[in-house]
Amino acid sequence: MSTDTLTTGPGAPAGAGSTPPPTYRTPRRRLSAGRVGALLALVVLAVTWLLPFAWAVVTSLKSEASAGATPVSWIPADGFQLDAFTSVLSEGNIPRWTFNSILTAVAITAITVIISALAGYAFSRLDFRGRRWLFALIIASIVVPPQVLIVPLFYQMLALNMVDTYWGIILPQVIAPAMVFILKKFFDQIPVELEDAARMDGASRMRVFTSIVVPLSQPILAAVSIFVFIGAWNNFLWPFIVTNDSSLMTLPVGLQTVKSAYGVQYAQNMASALLAAAPLIIVFLFFQRQIIKGIATTGFGGK
Amino acid sequence: MSTETARGKVSLAGASLAAGRPGLAARLSRDNRTGWAFAAPFLVFFTLFLVWPIVHGFYLSFTGQTLTGAGGELVGLANYTEAFQDPVMWRSLGNTALFTVLSTIPLVLVALVLALLVDLGIPGQWLWRLSFFMPFLLASTVVALFWTWLYNPQLGLINAMLEPFGVEPIAWLQDERWAMLAVTATTLWWTVGFNFLLYLAALQNIPEQQFEAAAIDGAGRWRQLFSITIPQLGPTTALIVILQIIASLKVFDQFYMMTQGGPNGTTRPIVQYMFETGFTGYRFGYSSAISYIFFAVIVIISLVQIRLTSRRSV
Numbered sequence: 001m002s003t004d005t006l007t008t009g010p011g012a013p014a015g016a017g018s019t020p021p022p023t024y025r026t027p028r029r030r031l032s033a034g035r036v037g038a039l040l041a042l043v044v045l046a047v048t049w050l051l052p053f054a055w056a057v058v059t060s061l062k063s064e065a066s067a068g069a070t071p072v073s074w075i076p077a078d079g080f081q082l083d084a085f086t087s088v089l090s091e092g093n094i095p096r097w098t099f100n101s102i103l104t105a106v107a108i109t110a111i112t113v114i115i116s117a118l119a120g121y122a123f124s125r126l127d128f129r130g131r132r133w134l135f136a137l138i139i140a141s142i143v144v145p146p147q148v149l150i151v152p153l154f155y156q157m158l159a160l161n162m163v164d165t166y167w168g169i170i171l172p173q174v175i176a177p178a179m180v181f182i183l184k185k186f187f188d189q190i191p192v193e194l195e196d197a198a199r200m201d202g203a204s205r206m207r208v209f210t211s212i213v214v215p216l217s218q219p220i221l222a223a224v225s226i227f228v229f230i231g232a233w234n235n236f237l238w239p240f241i242v243t244n245d246s247s248l249m250t251l252p253v254g255l256q257t258v259k260s261a262y263g264v265q266y267a268q269n270m271a272s273a274l275l276a277a278a279p280l281i282i283v284f285l286f287f288q289r290q291i292i293k294g295i296a297t298t299g300f301g302g303k
Numbered sequence: 304m305s306t307e308t309a310r311g312k313v314s315l316a317g318a319s320l321a322a323g324r325p326g327l328a329a330r331l332s333r334d335n336r337t338g339w340a341f342a343a344p345f346l347v348f349f350t351l352f353l354v355w356p357i358v359h360g361f362y363l364s365f366t367g368q369t370l371t372g373a374g375g376e377l378v379g380l381a382n383y384t385e386a387f388q389d390p391v392m393w394r395s396l397g398n399t400a401l402f403t404v405l406s407t408i409p410l411v412l413v414a415l416v417l418a419l420l421v422d423l424g425i426p427g428q429w430l431w432r433l434s435f436f437m438p439f440l441l442a443s444t445v446v447a448l449f450w451t452w453l454y455n456p457q458l459g460l461i462n463a464m465l466e467p468f469g470v471e472p473i474a475w476l477q478d479e480r481w482a483m484l485a486v487t488a489t490t491l492w493w494t495v496g497f498n499f500l501l502y503l504a505a506l507q508n509i510p511e512q513q514f515e516a517a518a519i520d521g522a523g524r525w526r527q528l529f530s531i532t533i534p535q536l537g538p539t540t541a542l543i544v545i546l547q548i549i550a551s552l553k554v555f556d557q558f559y560m561m562t563q564g565g566p567n568g569t570t571r572p573i574v575q576y577m578f579e580t581g582f583t584g585y586r587f588g589y590s591s592a593i594s595y596i597f598f599a600v601i602v603i604i605s606l607v608q609i610r611l612t613s614r615r616s617v
Binding site: 114149 | 337348351352357433442452457574
């Protein structure tokens with residue numbers, strides 16, 4: 001990309017003599033050397049980023065014999081086939097693990113969003129005693145790495161008889177101090193007058209919350225839900241620690257056991273990995289815009 | 304804590320009974336009960352699964368507790384003195400530090416470059432976003448399966464692609480010289496899409512007028528990039544760097560799955576050592592002490608970062 005191609009006016013009709021002041025943002029329709037360079041760079045990068053997916057798909061469509069054959073080839077000698085998928089689906093536990101993942105991720109998301117929104121509202125609007133130091137405590141707890149808690153949490157699960165239960169997977173994952181913070185910030189911006197009118201008419205706080213605040217907060221609630229759901233769906237360490245029973249495992253944990261069980265069955269390994277990856281990617285393809293927006297708005301508070 | 308939450312529960316029933324138009328004092332006390340009622344569900348879980356484990360873990364770190372229940376007595380600072388003299392602990396901490404440096408730099412820079420390229424508005428926006436962000440949607444297990452296969456010394460695609468250039472097959476995950484870099488590269492592929500999205504959102508918030516003004520003053524595109532875009536992204540960059548350092552310090556999954564900490568412990572991060580002493584060695588007390596050393600490192604780094612960034616914004 002050379003400097004002068006970058007300074008040419010973008011919006012101007014091609015060939016116009018006096019171009020208006022160039023703007024950085026406007027999409028440029030004209031092909032300049034700079035844009036061709038950028039396009040090439042993007043194509044190379046995108047291909048690099050998609051390559052591992054492509055290789056996994058191709059491997060999963062091979063027979064085990066040709067997946068393990070040298071020289072490495074994109075096109076198998078014995079043709080493409082679905083054997084790896086059929087054997088993984090018929091022998092393995094993948095449908096069960098998918099069910100467990102959906103169940104636990106949905107429960108974690110629902111509980112997290114509900115309790116965080118209620119708490120966020122309390123911290124935003126209700127002047128209860130101890131509010132300040134409690135909020136400070138919750139903010140401070142954002143720095144606690146969940147990994148630090150695994151040993152005492154496991155103890156807690158033993159004490160509560162929750163090892164190898166769905167509740168044992170779900171409950172420790174519902175605390176998201178960062179989400180309480182994000183929701184409180186959002187509620188702070190809603191004009192109080194909107195609620196006051198309803199309160200004058202005798203509506204209870206809960207009524208005001210569910211009929212005024214929640215509808216106004218749908219974008220942020222969606223964003224938080226998306227963020228929490230992706231995290232819960234992909235979480236490995238905690239479910240790995242708290243489940244031994246294969247029928248209770250979530251997809252990431254179950255796959256880890258498959259990896260060792262299948263050993264050198266590369267096609268089946270890739271088929272399992274793709275089956276585990278598929279649900280979230282399909283959801284993403286449908287809701288790409290909302291998910292990207294959700295990540296962007298919650299990103300800084302989470303992670 | 305327990306009395307407070309109990310009060311919260313009681314007031315849940317009480318709040319709905321309250322009626323009429325109360326005076327200020329009554330309203331405040333009603334706010335008090337309602338506030339606790341709203342916060343109660345979160346606070347219950349917060350106490351059970353965060354506050355209490357932190358306190359309990361701290362206590363455990365001063366005991367010889369094992370999984371079998373034996374050794375629960377207090378041992379003073381023995382776990383901490385052992386940890387500070389444990390070469391594996393230091394080595395694991397060093398591995399985590401090395402990974403944090405190696406991963407944070409490209410995870411910020413590559414994210415910035417990707418976002419700047421996509422923000423030029425070249426057609427195919429959804430495809431670019433999809434390509435760079437899709438890996439972030441994968442579970443660590445899936446990432447590890449993909450990349451262990453790509454890195455396979457005999458059958459892997461990467462060695463096959465390098466072969467025409469005369470590169471001898473490399474045992475990426477088994478060779479001490481490559482294992483750390485290989486897992487770092489995998490991490491870059493996996494998580495850069497997240498930082499990329501944050502940068503992209505920030506880029507779209509830069510006011511258009513600034514570029515127009517600069518253009519009128521005769522600033523070229525590259526000039527605009529370095530004198531407007533990058534400075535405007537300053538706060539975003541600071542935040543991304545902070546989040547990325549903290550995230551990298553917590554690394555565990557990909558190393559545990561791809562190298563199991565090997566070869567010779569050169570890729571064992573501190574979280575894996577914590578996990579192993581606790582759940583393979585069953586030494587809960589010792590594992591808790593290591594957890595708290597790690598926790599202290601995270602807190603110190605967070606405080607330093609908060610200091611640095613708040614000073615910059617003043």
